[in-house]
């Protein structure tokens with residue numbers, strides 16, 4: 124009798140301990156992942172500050188930092204495209220997100236720590252605009268975030284979600300390119316991305332999306348940034364695969380743990 128009881132006890136303990144160990148492991152990886160992604164959410168100052176630097180300063184900055192690839196007169200070289208007609212907004216977008224100056228050839232210019240102050244960026248933008256004008260800064264109203272959020276969300280699902288994911292979490296494209304997450308980007312850069320179409324992103328002209336549509340999309344994205352995942356964990360908003368994996372590991376894992384526990388108990 125006493126021997127029987129002892130065997131039972133030790134039989135019961137081990138599967139429980141294993142389940143607890145799996146649970147602790149999953150919680151730890153989850154915690155580390157959450158910490159890491161919070162740390163990665165870089166803060167970039169993208170405000171288009173009124174420039175106290177002149178076009179002349181912008182020209183000097185451009186010649187020192189950009190001309191090796193884009194040419195002294197923006198004509199382009201074999202290392203970089205011509206910047207005729209790309210406009211000041213493209214310069215603001217590329218430089219304030221740290222994509223430019225480019226450091227190495229890659230499938231897509233990565234976002235790096237920003238290397239210029241808002242004033243320097245604005246001066247370079249002004250210089251580029253003065254040589255060959257292109258898309259420029261929008262009215263403040265377009266960026267105010269007070270547009271129609273539900274219309275914006277629908278337009279986003281139709282025009283942007285195939286690359287950026289329904290929740291704006293971003294996603295992989297072909298040949299090592301990717302559509303970035305839109306969870307930390309600014310209103311001005313959302314607008315800039317739409318009108319300048321960086322790299323693999325198409326340009327959304329006012330014929331495709333009117334200024335009002337753009338305002339709605341910006342409002343929807345700002346709304347998403349402010350109200351992330353009211354339902355709890357997003358699981359990265361990566362879609363059915365990550366969520367399926369979660370259920371696979373957690374759901375089926377705990378079913379197996381319970382089964383093992385019941386069998387051990389009945390022995």
Ligand code: HEC
Pocket residue numbers: 185188189190191192193202203204206209213214217218223224225226227230231232247319320321322
């Ligand atoms: C090492 C070379 C290199 C340097 C330095 C560089 N760029 Fe670029 N730039 C590129 C390349 C290559 C592209 C095209 C990227 C792509 O579309 O894949 C590009 C694209 C751009 C674009 C987007 C053009 C468009 O069609 O929308 C802008 C704007 C720009 N660069 C501005 C700058 C500015 C401003 C600087 C200096 C602060 C700079 N670049 C420094 C190589 C460079």
Ligand code: HEC
Pocket residue numbers: 220222231232279282283284285286287296300301302303304305308312313314316317321322323324325327340
């Ligand atoms: C064909 C795929 C595609 C579509 C459709 C698309 N994008 Fe993009 N988007 C990209 C890619 C690729 C980049 C990264 C470009 C780069 O790094 O230069 C990008 C970049 C951006 C950025 C810059 C993010 C940052 O952190 O700097 C914003 C904002 C953005 N897109 C918004 C939109 C919006 C809004 C729409 C819909 C109106 C849209 N995109 C449609 C592919 C797409």
